[in-house]
Amino acid sequence: MKFDHLEKVESDLKRLQDEIWDYSELAFNEVKSSEILASFLANHGFKVERNIAGMKTAFVASIGEGKPTICLLAEYDALDGLSQQADIAEYRPMDERTSGHGCGHHLLAVGSVTAALLMKEYFKENEIQGTIKVVGCPAEESGSGKAYLAREGFFDDCDVALTWHPDDVNALMVGKSQSCISSYFRFHGKASHAAAAPHLGRSALDAVELMNVGVNYLREHIEKTECVHYAITNTGGISPNVVQAEAEVYYFVRSVTGPKCKQLYERVINVAKGAALMTDTQVEVVFDDGLLDVVPNSLLQGVLIDCLNEVGPNEYTKEEKAYAQKFKETVPLSQICNAEISMAVKNAEELKQDRKENSLCSIILQPNSVEINTSGSTDVGDVSWVVPTAQFTTACYSYGTPGHSWQLVAQGKSSIALKGALMAGKVLALACEKLLKDPTLIEQAKKEWDHRLEGQRYECLIPKEIKPHN
Ligand SMILES: [Zn+2]
Ligand SMILES: [Zn+2]
Structure with missing residues:
Protein backbone atom coordinates (compact mmCIF):
# COMPACT_ATOMS: atom_id res chain seq x y z
CA MET A 1 0.00 0.00 0.00
CA GLN A 178 -24.15 -1.71 25.90
CA SER A 179 -27.53 -1.91 24.20
CA CYS A 180 -29.62 1.20 24.81
CA ILE A 181 -33.27 2.23 24.51
CA SER A 182 -34.38 5.83 24.91
CA SER A 183 -37.93 7.07 25.33
CA TYR A 184 -39.92 10.10 26.37
CA PHE A 185 -42.46 9.66 29.16
CA ARG A 186 -45.14 12.28 28.64
CA PHE A 187 -47.57 12.72 31.53
CA HIS A 188 -50.95 14.35 30.99
CA GLY A 189 -52.79 15.79 34.01
CA LYS A 190 -55.22 18.63 34.65
CA ALA A 191 -54.47 22.30 35.35
CA SER A 192 -56.08 24.20 38.20
CA HIS A 193 -55.32 27.01 40.64
CA ALA A 194 -52.74 25.50 42.97
CA ALA A 195 -54.08 27.42 46.00
CA ALA A 196 -57.77 28.03 45.25
CA ALA A 197 -58.65 24.68 43.68
CA PRO A 198 -55.82 22.16 44.18
CA HIS A 199 -58.35 19.31 44.48
CA LEU A 200 -59.36 19.88 40.86
CA GLY A 201 -55.82 19.62 39.54
CA ARG A 202 -53.83 16.51 38.63
CA SER A 203 -50.11 17.24 38.47
CA ALA A 204 -48.10 15.85 35.59
CA LEU A 205 -44.98 17.23 37.25
CA ASP A 206 -45.73 15.19 40.39
CA ALA A 207 -45.92 12.14 38.13
CA VAL A 208 -42.49 12.92 36.61
CA GLU A 209 -41.00 13.38 40.07
CA LEU A 210 -42.54 10.15 41.38
CA MET A 211 -41.39 8.25 38.32
CA ASN A 212 -37.83 9.45 38.93
CA VAL A 213 -38.04 8.48 42.61
CA GLY A 214 -39.34 5.05 41.57
CA VAL A 215 -36.55 4.53 39.06
CA ASN A 216 -33.97 5.62 41.62
CA TYR A 217 -35.27 2.84 43.91
CA LEU A 218 -35.28 0.44 40.96
CA ARG A 219 -31.54 1.10 40.52
CA GLU A 220 -30.83 -0.92 43.65
CA HIS A 221 -32.23 -4.02 41.99
CA ILE A 222 -30.67 -3.99 38.56
CA GLU A 223 -27.46 -5.58 37.34
CA LYS A 224 -24.21 -3.74 38.09
CA THR A 225 -23.49 -2.98 34.46
CA GLU A 226 -26.96 -1.58 33.77
CA CYS A 227 -27.52 2.16 33.73
CA VAL A 228 -30.62 4.32 33.66
CA HIS A 229 -30.41 8.10 33.31
CA TYR A 230 -32.91 10.85 32.72
CA ALA A 231 -33.44 14.51 31.86
CA ILE A 232 -36.64 16.43 32.56
CA THR A 233 -37.56 17.84 29.18
CA ASN A 234 -40.80 19.56 30.20
CA THR A 235 -41.38 20.71 33.77
CA GLY A 236 -44.90 21.91 32.98
CA GLY A 237 -44.23 25.63 33.15
CA ILE A 238 -42.76 28.23 35.46
CA SER A 239 -45.81 29.11 37.53
CA PRO A 240 -45.96 27.40 40.94
CA ASN A 241 -49.55 28.58 41.35
CA VAL A 242 -50.72 26.48 38.40
CA VAL A 243 -50.99 22.71 38.76
CA GLN A 244 -48.86 21.44 35.88
CA ALA A 245 -51.05 19.74 33.29
CA GLU A 246 -48.21 18.50 31.07
CA ALA A 247 -44.73 17.27 31.95
CA GLU A 248 -42.16 15.05 30.30
CA VAL A 249 -39.04 13.14 31.24
CA TYR A 250 -36.57 11.60 28.81
CA TYR A 251 -34.92 8.28 29.74
CA PHE A 252 -31.92 6.23 28.55
CA VAL A 253 -31.96 2.57 29.60
CA ARG A 254 -28.78 0.53 29.03
CA SER A 255 -27.94 -3.13 29.46
CA VAL A 256 -25.39 -5.60 28.12
CA THR A 257 -27.68 -7.27 25.57
CA GLY A 258 -30.73 -6.29 23.54
CA PRO A 259 -33.13 -8.69 25.32
CA LYS A 260 -31.89 -7.60 28.77
CA CYS A 261 -32.25 -3.97 27.75
CA LYS A 262 -35.85 -4.60 26.67
CA GLN A 263 -36.60 -6.29 30.03
CA LEU A 264 -35.19 -3.37 32.00
CA TYR A 265 -37.07 -0.93 29.76
CA GLU A 266 -40.32 -2.77 30.58
CA ARG A 267 -39.57 -2.34 34.30
CA VAL A 268 -39.04 1.40 33.76
CA ILE A 269 -42.38 1.57 31.89
CA ASN A 270 -44.05 -0.13 34.88
CA VAL A 271 -42.61 2.54 37.19
CA ALA A 272 -44.06 5.21 34.87
CA LYS A 273 -47.46 3.49 34.96
CA GLY A 274 -47.24 3.40 38.77
CA ALA A 275 -46.47 7.13 38.87
CA ALA A 276 -49.47 7.81 36.63
CA LEU A 277 -51.72 5.70 38.86
CA MET A 278 -50.52 7.49 41.99
CA THR A 279 -51.15 10.92 40.54
CA ASP A 280 -54.31 10.15 38.57
CA THR A 281 -52.61 11.26 35.36
CA GLN A 282 -52.08 9.48 32.03
CA VAL A 283 -48.70 8.45 30.74
CA GLU A 284 -47.79 8.31 27.06
CA VAL A 285 -44.58 6.49 26.19
CA VAL A 286 -42.96 7.96 23.08
CA PHE A 287 -40.25 5.62 21.80
CA ASP A 288 -37.21 7.57 20.67
CA ASP A 289 -34.29 5.40 19.83
CA GLY A 290 -32.70 1.98 20.25
CA LEU A 291 -29.31 0.50 19.50
CA LEU A 292 -27.52 -2.77 20.15
ZN1 LIG B 1 -19.96 11.17 21.26
ZN1 LIG C 1 -18.35 9.75 18.85
Whole structure:
Protein backbone atom coordinates (compact mmCIF):
# COMPACT_ATOMS: atom_id res chain seq x y z
CA MET A 1 0.00 0.00 0.00
CA LYS A 2 1.47 3.32 -1.10
CA PHE A 3 0.51 6.44 0.83
CA ASP A 4 2.30 9.08 -1.30
CA HIS A 5 -0.93 9.95 -3.10
CA LEU A 6 -2.08 11.61 0.12
CA GLU A 7 0.25 14.56 -0.47
CA LYS A 8 -1.83 15.52 -3.50
CA VAL A 9 -5.13 15.49 -1.62
CA GLU A 10 -4.07 16.64 1.84
CA SER A 11 -5.20 20.23 1.29
CA ASP A 12 -8.65 18.97 0.17
CA LEU A 13 -8.91 16.79 3.27
CA LYS A 14 -7.92 19.77 5.42
CA ARG A 15 -10.73 21.75 3.76
CA LEU A 16 -13.24 18.97 4.61
CA GLN A 17 -11.98 18.93 8.22
CA ASP A 18 -12.43 22.70 8.57
CA GLU A 19 -15.74 23.02 6.76
CA ILE A 20 -17.51 20.21 8.63
CA TRP A 21 -16.13 21.60 11.92
CA ASP A 22 -17.50 25.03 10.95
CA TYR A 23 -20.95 23.64 10.06
CA SER A 24 -21.23 21.65 13.33
CA GLU A 25 -24.60 20.24 12.32
CA LEU A 26 -26.67 18.13 14.70
CA ALA A 27 -28.21 14.68 14.22
CA PHE A 28 -30.20 14.27 10.97
CA ASN A 29 -29.51 17.92 10.09
CA GLU A 30 -26.01 17.29 8.70
CA VAL A 31 -27.18 18.64 5.33
CA LYS A 32 -24.08 20.60 4.34
CA SER A 33 -21.64 18.16 5.96
CA SER A 34 -23.03 15.11 4.18
CA GLU A 35 -23.31 17.03 0.92
CA ILE A 36 -19.67 18.13 0.80
CA LEU A 37 -18.53 14.61 1.63
CA ALA A 38 -20.81 12.97 -0.95
CA SER A 39 -19.92 15.43 -3.72
CA PHE A 40 -16.21 15.23 -2.90
CA LEU A 41 -16.34 11.45 -3.36
CA ALA A 42 -18.51 11.79 -6.50
CA ASN A 43 -15.90 14.17 -7.97
CA HIS A 44 -13.28 11.52 -7.28
CA GLY A 45 -15.17 8.97 -9.36
CA PHE A 46 -17.16 7.21 -6.63
CA LYS A 47 -20.70 6.07 -7.41
CA VAL A 48 -22.79 7.98 -4.90
CA GLU A 49 -26.31 7.32 -3.66
CA ARG A 50 -27.83 9.99 -1.40
CA ASN A 51 -30.90 10.01 0.82
CA ILE A 52 -30.88 6.32 1.80
CA ALA A 53 -32.85 4.33 4.42
CA GLY A 54 -35.24 7.26 4.82
CA MET A 55 -32.48 9.64 5.94
CA LYS A 56 -31.76 12.68 3.81
CA THR A 57 -28.25 13.04 5.26
CA ALA A 58 -27.20 9.41 4.76
CA PHE A 59 -25.25 8.35 1.67
CA VAL A 60 -23.19 5.54 0.26
CA ALA A 61 -20.20 6.05 -2.06
CA SER A 62 -18.73 2.99 -3.82
CA ILE A 63 -15.62 2.19 -5.79
CA GLY A 64 -14.31 -1.08 -7.25
CA GLU A 65 -16.17 -4.11 -8.54
CA GLY A 66 -17.49 -7.41 -7.24
CA LYS A 67 -16.97 -9.21 -3.95
CA PRO A 68 -15.81 -8.92 -1.24
CA THR A 69 -17.46 -5.68 -0.15
CA ILE A 70 -15.88 -3.72 2.67
CA CYS A 71 -17.85 -0.92 4.31
CA LEU A 72 -16.01 2.02 5.87
CA LEU A 73 -18.26 3.96 8.21
CA ALA A 74 -18.26 7.76 8.32
CA GLU A 75 -19.99 10.02 10.85
CA TYR A 76 -20.35 13.81 10.83
CA ASP A 77 -22.84 14.92 13.48
CA ALA A 78 -21.96 17.45 16.18
CA LEU A 79 -23.21 18.03 19.74
CA ASP A 80 -25.46 20.75 21.08
CA GLY A 81 -24.19 23.02 23.84
CA LEU A 82 -20.54 22.55 22.91
CA SER A 83 -19.81 25.71 21.00
CA GLN A 84 -16.14 26.62 21.36
CA GLN A 85 -13.59 28.72 19.50
CA ALA A 86 -10.82 26.80 17.76
CA ASP A 87 -7.25 26.53 19.03
CA ILE A 88 -7.84 28.36 22.33
CA ALA A 89 -6.92 26.45 25.49
CA GLU A 90 -9.66 27.97 27.63
CA TYR A 91 -13.43 27.68 27.61
CA ARG A 92 -14.68 30.27 25.10
CA PRO A 93 -18.01 29.61 23.38
CA MET A 94 -18.77 31.22 20.02
CA ASP A 95 -21.41 33.93 19.71
CA GLU A 96 -23.02 32.69 16.55
CA ARG A 97 -23.80 29.06 17.33
CA THR A 98 -24.36 26.63 20.17
CA SER A 99 -23.12 23.35 18.70
CA GLY A 100 -19.62 21.94 18.37
CA HIS A 101 -17.73 18.86 17.23
CA GLY A 102 -17.24 17.51 20.74
CA CYS A 103 -16.76 13.91 19.61
CA GLY A 104 -14.58 14.61 16.56
CA HIS A 105 -17.01 13.12 14.05
CA HIS A 106 -15.81 15.60 11.40
CA LEU A 107 -12.44 13.83 11.65
CA LEU A 108 -14.12 10.43 11.62
CA ALA A 109 -15.54 11.31 8.20
CA VAL A 110 -12.19 12.63 6.93
CA GLY A 111 -10.38 9.46 8.05
CA SER A 112 -12.77 7.15 6.22
CA VAL A 113 -12.69 9.36 3.10
CA THR A 114 -8.87 9.27 3.23
CA ALA A 115 -8.98 5.47 3.21
CA ALA A 116 -11.43 5.50 0.30
CA LEU A 117 -9.13 7.76 -1.77
CA LEU A 118 -6.17 5.49 -1.03
CA MET A 119 -8.22 2.49 -2.13
CA LYS A 120 -9.22 4.23 -5.35
CA GLU A 121 -5.51 4.61 -6.22
CA TYR A 122 -4.89 1.03 -5.11
CA PHE A 123 -7.57 -0.29 -7.49
CA LYS A 124 -6.01 1.74 -10.31
CA GLU A 125 -2.60 0.21 -9.77
CA ASN A 126 -3.59 -3.36 -8.89
CA GLU A 127 -5.65 -6.00 -10.65
CA ILE A 128 -7.79 -6.95 -7.70
CA GLN A 129 -11.47 -7.59 -7.25
CA GLY A 130 -13.52 -6.01 -4.47
CA THR A 131 -15.75 -3.08 -3.59
CA ILE A 132 -15.15 -0.36 -1.02
CA LYS A 133 -18.19 1.50 0.24
CA VAL A 134 -18.03 4.64 2.36
CA VAL A 135 -21.28 4.63 4.28
CA GLY A 136 -22.25 8.12 5.42
CA CYS A 137 -24.01 7.51 8.75
CA PRO A 138 -25.98 10.41 10.25
CA ALA A 139 -26.95 10.92 13.85
CA GLU A 140 -24.54 8.85 15.95
CA GLU A 141 -24.86 11.03 19.04
CA SER A 142 -28.61 10.62 19.14
CA GLY A 143 -30.90 9.10 16.57
CA SER A 144 -28.99 5.89 15.72
CA GLY A 145 -28.55 6.46 11.99
CA LYS A 146 -26.68 3.15 11.63
CA ALA A 147 -29.52 1.21 13.25
CA TYR A 148 -31.88 2.43 10.49
CA LEU A 149 -29.29 1.60 7.83
CA ALA A 150 -28.89 -1.89 9.31
CA ARG A 151 -32.66 -2.36 9.74
CA GLU A 152 -33.28 -1.37 6.10
CA GLY A 153 -30.67 -3.87 4.89
CA PHE A 154 -27.92 -1.49 3.79
CA PHE A 155 -25.19 -3.71 5.20
CA ASP A 156 -26.66 -7.00 3.94
CA ASP A 157 -24.37 -7.24 0.89
CA CYS A 158 -21.35 -6.20 2.91
CA ASP A 159 -18.71 -8.73 4.04
CA VAL A 160 -16.85 -6.69 6.62
CA ALA A 161 -17.31 -3.25 8.21
CA LEU A 162 -14.45 -1.19 9.57
CA THR A 163 -14.50 2.04 11.47
CA TRP A 164 -12.52 4.17 13.89
CA HIS A 165 -12.94 7.02 16.34
CA PRO A 166 -10.80 10.05 17.19
CA ASP A 167 -9.26 9.78 20.68
CA ASP A 168 -6.14 10.65 22.65
CA VAL A 169 -4.49 7.26 22.07
CA ASN A 170 -3.68 4.94 19.16
CA ALA A 171 -5.46 1.72 20.09
CA LEU A 172 -7.88 -1.01 19.15
CA MET A 173 -11.42 -0.66 20.42
CA VAL A 174 -11.93 -3.99 22.10
CA GLY A 175 -14.81 -5.45 24.03
CA LYS A 176 -18.50 -4.74 24.04
CA SER A 177 -20.61 -1.65 24.46
CA GLN A 178 -24.15 -1.71 25.90
CA SER A 179 -27.53 -1.91 24.20
CA CYS A 180 -29.62 1.20 24.81
CA ILE A 181 -33.27 2.23 24.51
CA SER A 182 -34.38 5.83 24.91
CA SER A 183 -37.93 7.07 25.33
CA TYR A 184 -39.92 10.10 26.37
CA PHE A 185 -42.46 9.66 29.16
CA ARG A 186 -45.14 12.28 28.64
CA PHE A 187 -47.57 12.72 31.53
CA HIS A 188 -50.95 14.35 30.99
CA GLY A 189 -52.79 15.79 34.01
CA LYS A 190 -55.22 18.63 34.65
CA ALA A 191 -54.47 22.30 35.35
CA SER A 192 -56.08 24.20 38.20
CA HIS A 193 -55.32 27.01 40.64
CA ALA A 194 -52.74 25.50 42.97
CA ALA A 195 -54.08 27.42 46.00
CA ALA A 196 -57.77 28.03 45.25
CA ALA A 197 -58.65 24.68 43.68
CA PRO A 198 -55.82 22.16 44.18
CA HIS A 199 -58.35 19.31 44.48
CA LEU A 200 -59.36 19.88 40.86
CA GLY A 201 -55.82 19.62 39.54
CA ARG A 202 -53.83 16.51 38.63
CA SER A 203 -50.11 17.24 38.47
CA ALA A 204 -48.10 15.85 35.59
CA LEU A 205 -44.98 17.23 37.25
CA ASP A 206 -45.73 15.19 40.39
CA ALA A 207 -45.92 12.14 38.13
CA VAL A 208 -42.49 12.92 36.61
CA GLU A 209 -41.00 13.38 40.07
CA LEU A 210 -42.54 10.15 41.38
CA MET A 211 -41.39 8.25 38.32
CA ASN A 212 -37.83 9.45 38.93
CA VAL A 213 -38.04 8.48 42.61
CA GLY A 214 -39.34 5.05 41.57
CA VAL A 215 -36.55 4.53 39.06
CA ASN A 216 -33.97 5.62 41.62
CA TYR A 217 -35.27 2.84 43.91
CA LEU A 218 -35.28 0.44 40.96
CA ARG A 219 -31.54 1.10 40.52
CA GLU A 220 -30.83 -0.92 43.65
CA HIS A 221 -32.23 -4.02 41.99
CA ILE A 222 -30.67 -3.99 38.56
CA GLU A 223 -27.46 -5.58 37.34
CA LYS A 224 -24.21 -3.74 38.09
CA THR A 225 -23.49 -2.98 34.46
CA GLU A 226 -26.96 -1.58 33.77
CA CYS A 227 -27.52 2.16 33.73
CA VAL A 228 -30.62 4.32 33.66
CA HIS A 229 -30.41 8.10 33.31
CA TYR A 230 -32.91 10.85 32.72
CA ALA A 231 -33.44 14.51 31.86
CA ILE A 232 -36.64 16.43 32.56
CA THR A 233 -37.56 17.84 29.18
CA ASN A 234 -40.80 19.56 30.20
CA THR A 235 -41.38 20.71 33.77
CA GLY A 236 -44.90 21.91 32.98
CA GLY A 237 -44.23 25.63 33.15
CA ILE A 238 -42.76 28.23 35.46
CA SER A 239 -45.81 29.11 37.53
CA PRO A 240 -45.96 27.40 40.94
CA ASN A 241 -49.55 28.58 41.35
CA VAL A 242 -50.72 26.48 38.40
CA VAL A 243 -50.99 22.71 38.76
CA GLN A 244 -48.86 21.44 35.88
CA ALA A 245 -51.05 19.74 33.29
CA GLU A 246 -48.21 18.50 31.07
CA ALA A 247 -44.73 17.27 31.95
CA GLU A 248 -42.16 15.05 30.30
CA VAL A 249 -39.04 13.14 31.24
CA TYR A 250 -36.57 11.60 28.81
CA TYR A 251 -34.92 8.28 29.74
CA PHE A 252 -31.92 6.23 28.55
CA VAL A 253 -31.96 2.57 29.60
CA ARG A 254 -28.78 0.53 29.03
CA SER A 255 -27.94 -3.13 29.46
CA VAL A 256 -25.39 -5.60 28.12
CA THR A 257 -27.68 -7.27 25.57
CA GLY A 258 -30.73 -6.29 23.54
CA PRO A 259 -33.13 -8.69 25.32
CA LYS A 260 -31.89 -7.60 28.77
CA CYS A 261 -32.25 -3.97 27.75
CA LYS A 262 -35.85 -4.60 26.67
CA GLN A 263 -36.60 -6.29 30.03
CA LEU A 264 -35.19 -3.37 32.00
CA TYR A 265 -37.07 -0.93 29.76
CA GLU A 266 -40.32 -2.77 30.58
CA ARG A 267 -39.57 -2.34 34.30
CA VAL A 268 -39.04 1.40 33.76
CA ILE A 269 -42.38 1.57 31.89
CA ASN A 270 -44.05 -0.13 34.88
CA VAL A 271 -42.61 2.54 37.19
CA ALA A 272 -44.06 5.21 34.87
CA LYS A 273 -47.46 3.49 34.96
CA GLY A 274 -47.24 3.40 38.77
CA ALA A 275 -46.47 7.13 38.87
CA ALA A 276 -49.47 7.81 36.63
CA LEU A 277 -51.72 5.70 38.86
CA MET A 278 -50.52 7.49 41.99
CA THR A 279 -51.15 10.92 40.54
CA ASP A 280 -54.31 10.15 38.57
CA THR A 281 -52.61 11.26 35.36
CA GLN A 282 -52.08 9.48 32.03
CA VAL A 283 -48.70 8.45 30.74
CA GLU A 284 -47.79 8.31 27.06
CA VAL A 285 -44.58 6.49 26.19
CA VAL A 286 -42.96 7.96 23.08
CA PHE A 287 -40.25 5.62 21.80
CA ASP A 288 -37.21 7.57 20.67
CA ASP A 289 -34.29 5.40 19.83
CA GLY A 290 -32.70 1.98 20.25
CA LEU A 291 -29.31 0.50 19.50
CA LEU A 292 -27.52 -2.77 20.15
CA ASP A 293 -24.31 -3.80 21.90
CA VAL A 294 -21.19 -4.32 19.78
CA VAL A 295 -20.30 -7.89 18.75
CA PRO A 296 -16.47 -7.89 18.87
CA ASN A 297 -14.43 -9.75 16.26
CA SER A 298 -10.91 -10.78 17.31
CA LEU A 299 -9.89 -11.80 13.81
CA LEU A 300 -10.60 -8.34 12.42
CA GLN A 301 -9.11 -6.75 15.51
CA GLY A 302 -5.94 -8.74 14.78
CA VAL A 303 -5.85 -7.33 11.24
CA LEU A 304 -6.34 -3.79 12.55
CA ILE A 305 -3.64 -3.99 15.22
CA ASP A 306 -1.16 -5.28 12.61
CA CYS A 307 -2.07 -2.28 10.44
CA LEU A 308 -1.79 0.17 13.35
CA ASN A 309 1.68 -1.20 14.13
CA GLU A 310 2.69 -1.06 10.48
CA VAL A 311 1.59 2.56 10.02
CA GLY A 312 3.03 3.51 13.42
CA PRO A 313 2.33 6.50 15.66
CA ASN A 314 2.44 10.05 14.29
CA GLU A 315 5.40 12.31 14.84
CA TYR A 316 4.79 15.86 15.95
CA THR A 317 6.58 19.18 15.57
CA LYS A 318 7.77 21.24 18.52
CA GLU A 319 4.87 23.66 17.92
CA GLU A 320 2.31 20.85 17.93
CA LYS A 321 3.69 19.43 21.18
CA ALA A 322 3.53 22.87 22.80
CA TYR A 323 -0.02 23.40 21.51
CA ALA A 324 -1.13 20.07 22.99
CA GLN A 325 0.68 20.77 26.27
CA LYS A 326 -1.54 23.83 26.85
CA PHE A 327 -4.65 21.65 26.52
CA LYS A 328 -3.17 18.85 28.63
CA GLU A 329 -2.72 21.35 31.46
CA THR A 330 -6.48 22.08 31.50
CA VAL A 331 -7.25 18.52 32.63
CA PRO A 332 -6.40 17.21 36.15
CA LEU A 333 -3.73 14.50 36.07
CA SER A 334 -6.03 11.96 37.76
CA GLN A 335 -8.49 12.34 34.88
CA ILE A 336 -5.79 11.65 32.30
CA CYS A 337 -5.36 8.07 33.56
CA ASN A 338 -8.15 5.99 32.09
CA ALA A 339 -8.38 2.76 34.08
CA GLU A 340 -10.59 1.06 31.49
CA ILE A 341 -7.88 1.39 28.83
CA SER A 342 -5.05 0.38 31.16
CA MET A 343 -6.83 -2.92 31.84
CA ALA A 344 -7.10 -3.80 28.19
CA VAL A 345 -3.50 -3.16 27.14
CA LYS A 346 -0.27 -5.06 27.52
CA ASN A 347 1.94 -1.97 27.56
CA ALA A 348 0.07 -0.16 30.37
CA GLU A 349 3.37 0.89 31.98
CA GLU A 350 4.65 2.36 28.73
CA LEU A 351 1.35 4.22 28.38
CA LYS A 352 1.66 5.61 31.90
CA GLN A 353 5.15 6.85 31.15
CA ASP A 354 4.18 8.31 27.78
CA ARG A 355 1.25 10.16 29.36
CA LYS A 356 3.53 11.60 32.01
CA GLU A 357 6.28 12.71 29.62
CA ASN A 358 4.39 13.75 26.51
CA SER A 359 1.43 15.87 25.61
CA LEU A 360 0.55 13.63 22.65
CA CYS A 361 0.45 9.87 22.30
CA SER A 362 3.71 8.60 20.81
CA ILE A 363 2.99 4.86 21.05
CA ILE A 364 0.56 2.20 19.83
CA LEU A 365 -1.33 0.46 22.62
CA GLN A 366 -1.05 -3.31 22.36
CA PRO A 367 -4.21 -5.18 23.33
CA ASN A 368 -4.14 -8.04 25.80
CA SER A 369 -6.67 -10.84 25.75
CA VAL A 370 -9.03 -9.23 28.29
CA GLU A 371 -12.37 -8.37 26.70
CA ILE A 372 -13.73 -5.38 28.56
CA ASN A 373 -17.31 -4.15 28.60
CA THR A 374 -17.73 -0.42 28.28
CA SER A 375 -20.67 1.33 29.89
CA GLY A 376 -21.51 3.50 26.88
CA SER A 377 -23.38 2.63 23.69
CA THR A 378 -22.85 3.17 19.97
CA ASP A 379 -24.92 2.46 16.89
CA VAL A 380 -21.88 0.65 15.46
CA GLY A 381 -23.43 -2.15 17.54
CA ASP A 382 -26.26 -2.61 15.04
CA VAL A 383 -23.77 -2.88 12.16
CA SER A 384 -21.79 -5.52 14.08
CA TRP A 385 -24.95 -7.66 14.37
CA VAL A 386 -25.30 -7.73 10.58
CA VAL A 387 -21.67 -8.02 9.49
CA PRO A 388 -18.31 -8.72 11.20
CA THR A 389 -17.08 -5.32 12.40
CA ALA A 390 -14.00 -3.90 14.10
CA GLN A 391 -12.92 -0.48 15.29
CA PHE A 392 -9.84 1.38 16.49
CA THR A 393 -8.82 4.85 17.63
CA THR A 394 -6.02 7.20 16.69
CA ALA A 395 -4.63 10.10 18.68
CA CYS A 396 -6.20 13.32 17.43
CA TYR A 397 -6.09 15.25 20.71
CA SER A 398 -3.77 15.97 23.65
CA TYR A 399 -3.52 13.35 26.38
CA GLY A 400 -6.51 13.40 28.72
CA THR A 401 -8.83 15.40 26.46
CA PRO A 402 -12.26 14.39 27.76
CA GLY A 403 -14.96 13.20 25.35
CA HIS A 404 -17.73 15.73 24.66
CA SER A 405 -15.71 18.64 26.05
CA TRP A 406 -14.77 22.15 24.94
CA GLN A 407 -11.11 21.04 24.87
CA LEU A 408 -11.98 18.44 22.24
CA VAL A 409 -13.91 20.95 20.13
CA ALA A 410 -11.08 23.50 20.38
CA GLN A 411 -8.49 21.06 19.00
CA GLY A 412 -10.71 19.88 16.14
CA LYS A 413 -9.19 22.09 13.45
CA SER A 414 -5.56 21.50 14.41
CA SER A 415 -2.84 19.85 12.34
CA ILE A 416 -2.64 17.23 15.14
CA ALA A 417 -6.29 16.30 14.57
CA LEU A 418 -5.74 16.04 10.82
CA LYS A 419 -2.65 13.85 11.36
CA GLY A 420 -4.83 11.52 13.46
CA ALA A 421 -7.48 11.32 10.73
CA LEU A 422 -4.89 10.67 8.01
CA MET A 423 -3.31 7.96 10.16
CA ALA A 424 -6.75 6.35 10.56
CA GLY A 425 -7.20 6.54 6.77
CA LYS A 426 -3.89 4.73 6.22
CA VAL A 427 -4.74 2.03 8.77
CA LEU A 428 -8.18 1.45 7.21
CA ALA A 429 -6.75 1.30 3.66
CA LEU A 430 -4.03 -1.11 4.73
CA ALA A 431 -6.64 -3.31 6.40
CA CYS A 432 -8.74 -3.26 3.19
CA GLU A 433 -5.68 -4.33 1.21
CA LYS A 434 -4.95 -7.24 3.57
CA LEU A 435 -8.58 -8.41 3.48
CA LEU A 436 -8.85 -8.16 -0.32
CA LYS A 437 -5.56 -9.99 -0.85
CA ASP A 438 -6.41 -12.84 1.50
CA PRO A 439 -10.13 -13.75 1.36
CA THR A 440 -9.60 -16.49 3.98
CA LEU A 441 -9.36 -13.69 6.56
CA ILE A 442 -12.93 -12.64 5.78
CA GLU A 443 -14.08 -16.29 5.93
CA GLN A 444 -12.48 -16.66 9.37
CA ALA A 445 -14.00 -13.37 10.55
CA LYS A 446 -17.43 -14.62 9.46
CA LYS A 447 -16.91 -17.96 11.19
CA GLU A 448 -16.03 -16.20 14.43
CA TRP A 449 -19.04 -13.89 14.05
CA ASP A 450 -21.36 -16.90 13.52
CA HIS A 451 -19.87 -18.58 16.57
CA ARG A 452 -20.34 -15.50 18.78
CA LEU A 453 -23.96 -15.01 17.73
CA GLU A 454 -24.78 -18.65 18.57
CA GLY A 455 -27.73 -18.68 16.20
CA GLN A 456 -29.18 -15.37 17.41
CA ARG A 457 -30.33 -13.08 14.62
CA TYR A 458 -30.24 -9.33 14.30
CA GLU A 459 -33.29 -7.78 15.84
CA CYS A 460 -33.26 -3.99 15.68
CA LEU A 461 -34.41 -2.43 18.96
CA ILE A 462 -36.31 0.25 17.04
CA PRO A 463 -39.86 -0.96 16.25
CA LYS A 464 -40.72 -1.12 12.53
CA GLU A 465 -43.25 1.71 12.68
CA ILE A 466 -40.66 4.17 14.03
CA LYS A 467 -39.00 6.17 11.25
CA PRO A 468 -35.77 8.22 11.48
CA HIS A 469 -36.43 11.58 13.18
CA ASN A 470 -35.36 13.60 10.14
ZN1 LIG B 1 -19.96 11.17 21.26
ZN1 LIG C 1 -18.35 9.75 18.85
